Amino acid sequence: xxxxxxxxxxxxxxxxxxxxxxxxxxxxxxxxxxxxxxxxxxxxxxxxxxxxxxxxxxxxxxxxxxxxxxxxxxxxxxxxxxxxxxxxxxxxxxxxxxxxxxxxxxxxxxxxxxxxxxxxxxxxxxxxxxxxxxxxxxxxxxxxxxxxxxxxxxxxxxxxxxx
Numbered sequence: 001x002x003x004x005x006x007x008x009x010x011x012x013x014x015x016x017x018x019x020x021x022x023x024x025x026x027x028x029x030x031x032x033x034x035x036x037x038x039x040x041x042x043x044x045x046x047x048x049x050x051x052x053x054x055x056x057x058x059x060x061x062x063x064x065x066x067x068x069x070x071x072x073x074x075x076x077x078x079x080x081x082x083x084x085x086x087x088x089x090x091x092x093x094x095x096x097x098x099x100x101x102x103x104x105x106x107x108x109x110x111x112x113x114x115x116x117x118x119x120x121x122x123x124x125x126x127x128x129x130x131x132x133x134x135x136x137x138x139x140x141x142x143x144x145x146x147x148x149x150x151x152x153x154x155x156x157x158x159x160x161x162x163x
Contacts, residue, residue, distance in 0.1 A: 015161045019154075020113060026153045027115045028108045034146045035117070035139055039103040044138040045145045052137040102127065 130136030
């Protein structure tokens with residue numbers, strides 16, 4: 001019995017060393033997955049799911065915004081390659097959802113005891129917060145759903161360490 005208290009102390013010391021790094025890694029992975037999921041679902045998950053507003057396809061005069069309206073490239077109103085690329089595309093993901101789009105621009109880094117999510121796209125903040133003429137299309141923020149997932153993963157990690 002005398003050795004069991006020392007064993008417990010060693011186990012606690014090992015957990016104290018490993019948990020900060022493991023917790024930051026969990027936050028990093030779950031946060032990045034959360035952003036990706038929000039983009040895929042085109043909405044923001046908190047206590048409930050809030051879908052983004054539909055993409056605007058007409059202007060104030062009712063004209064189709066996906067059409068190229070000039071005579072320089074053919075008859076006015078014809079659907080050109082520029083219109084075909086934009087017609088029916090997913091919000092914020094771009095034509096065929098590949099390439100250098102906002103959804104692919106997120107990076108994470110760990111500093112001290114925090115995880116920082118960044119993007120090199122300047123318009124990322126405008127899409128997340130909205131603006132005067134741009135509707136709010138939130139993809140990251142304080143979320144009870146994300147907090148729950150992180151807490152659950154950390155609890156499972158602690159359970160594994162104490163086995």
